[in-house]
Amino acid sequence: MNTWFVYLIRTANGSLYTGITRDIQRRFAEHSTGGPKAAKALRGKGPLTLEYQAQTQNKSTALKLEIAIKKWPKQKKEALIAGTQALPQLPS
Template identity: 60%
Template structure:
């Protein structure tokens, strides 16, 4: 179990100096701490994916968790896309990291406008 270190209370913005802390930890600047906190607060990473149906049709979608979303589609539950129900077996044909939700939705719309040949070329890589 980790040692518990008492941090002296202070109202000043000056760095706390304690041998118990400085012996084990490197000092962190305010900007480094702010950047670390911002990284934690950012939205999750979004993915674009394509599922191939048994009949060869392609379904395109976006999610924050491709594995979970594909399992939902395969289950045919209320959370699966209506388009995919009864069209199994399904295979995950393609996925890519997109970044933000906004970027993922823009990429999804763009890919849905692509001709089938261009989608297949993307899948084949």
Template identity: 55%
Template sequence: MSELCDHNKPELQATVGEGSNPAKHWFVYLIRTQQGVLYTGISTDPARRLRQHQGEIVGGAKALRGKGPLQLVWQYQAPNRSIASQWEFQLKKLPKKAKEQLVSLLWQPEFLQGIQQKSYSDK
């Protein structure tokens, strides 16, 4: 299972990503709405993205408008944007029960196993 880290204390190693900035990290993340729905997305900065989704700054997803308060409950670093997008697609296909197990760190999908990146979980 992955190591836990506080998203406010960046302890992640730089990874080579796609594009011109080799230090740019990509993450797949889950956000929980007030109704308990889990929203899946990708970002280089999940904390900033949460602020966007909450309407604090411009750029949030329409699907999350009016669904707050929102909570970032899980994130996982991907080697690059392409893989983060692939993981996002795969996570979106999972049933809610599987996503809840992922958030609880009771389960990890095969496509994430063996990846030695750090994750964050906050219930």
């Protein structure tokens, strides 16, 4: 099974980080502990909270969604978390 997820993590100061993974729990734990596999953008910015996750069809779709979401203003990301904004429709 080739399941991938796109996710958003909130830092202690309210910033949002977007990423992709195959294993949400493992990746969030890596970010939270600040170890060598944690994103540099999140190190020392805890406590972290996993705010959003969505399963995708494959890695390619996850990457495209990650790129699209990273370009969004924070207000639109907050709407995605709140459930009032849908993920973008990607061309087939």
